Amino acid sequence: MRKPESSPSIPAPGEGKRGEEGYLGYLLRQAAGAHRLKVDRALADLGVTQPQFVTLTMLAAYPGLSNADLARLALLTPQTLSVIVTNLERAGSLLRKPHAVHGRIQHIELSATGQALLRQCRDRVHAIESELTAGLSAPEERAVRRWLVGVATADTTEA
């Protein structure tokens, strides 16, 4: 079927407002969505989502974090992380050690299967990751990184 030509002059994904002249926020949203989808599809057969991969990676680097710790680390709310952790626990990828010497805090660690799963995911994600830097010069990549960190850490309470 041919496209019914609903409207004229709709820009293609790289042109006009959808290209380098568009709103930065719009471009940021699109880029992040495209990347998330790419990662999700690369890990789909392992049953792992991008947020789950991030959480597994954080737990591998810092075993014993609490739900609240993870949320702070990922810049997400504790409620959000709780959903992700619950799903990972149901899949057997991590363990909650409910006790902890002090507190009602639950320490979370990767299970053996979780560690194996993470190893499987890593190669695929790294491959996608390396595509991200293709076409960037060293100073450009530095500028991009600095900008991303700035956007992520810009406090909500400021101007």
Add this chain to the structure above:
Amino acid sequence: MRKPESSPSIPAPGEGKRGEEGYLGYLLRQAAGAHRLKVDRALADLGVTQPQFVTLTMLAAYPGLSNADLARLALLTPQTLSVIVTNLERAGSLLRKPHAVHGRIQHIELSATGQALLRQCRDRVHAIESELTAGLSAPEERAVRRWLVGVATADTTEA
């Protein structure tokens, strides 16, 4: 309450792997999430979300688009756009003209209230938008834009 010091040497949001040395994909995810949240909160009292704002903006620029058109434009699936359009329709911000000379296609247009709502949103989003470019030199901004477009338009079917 003092933090129970669950684990040592957890990096703050701008440091180590969470800073300019981290994975680009991770930084991209964090930056987009922070920006989305900022926009969502700025528009919360109007009952408008970031995806809804994007959809309203696209419809203002190209009235009469179909659901499928919008999905292609936003790099989202038709199902996703359908949810957003349904919510906007329920709020009275847009109209579906079910008929269209040919086809089962439904042309979508902003209602008067939708246009007024969009005008209200624009100022707030533009204010946030201008923060995004603060601290970027002209060549840096160009590099960032070029990179974002490249990431968004990188085809899934390529290497």
Add this chain to the structure above:
DNA sequence: CGCATAATGTCAGAGCTCTTATATTTTGTT
């Protein structure tokens, strides 16, 4: 004309993310 192909739209199910609200525990102050 009749059928395959493609495009549109929709439903159901799963996961992520936020807000709001509640219960529990720990710390700090009086």
Add this chain to the structure above:
DNA sequence: AACAAAATATAAGAGCTCTGACATTATGCG
């Protein structure tokens, strides 16, 4: 010791986003 404040965890409700599946309609070819 008692109470207030802070932190942790969790649940409910809403919205966004994907996959998979399905029905409907339009185009193109035999």
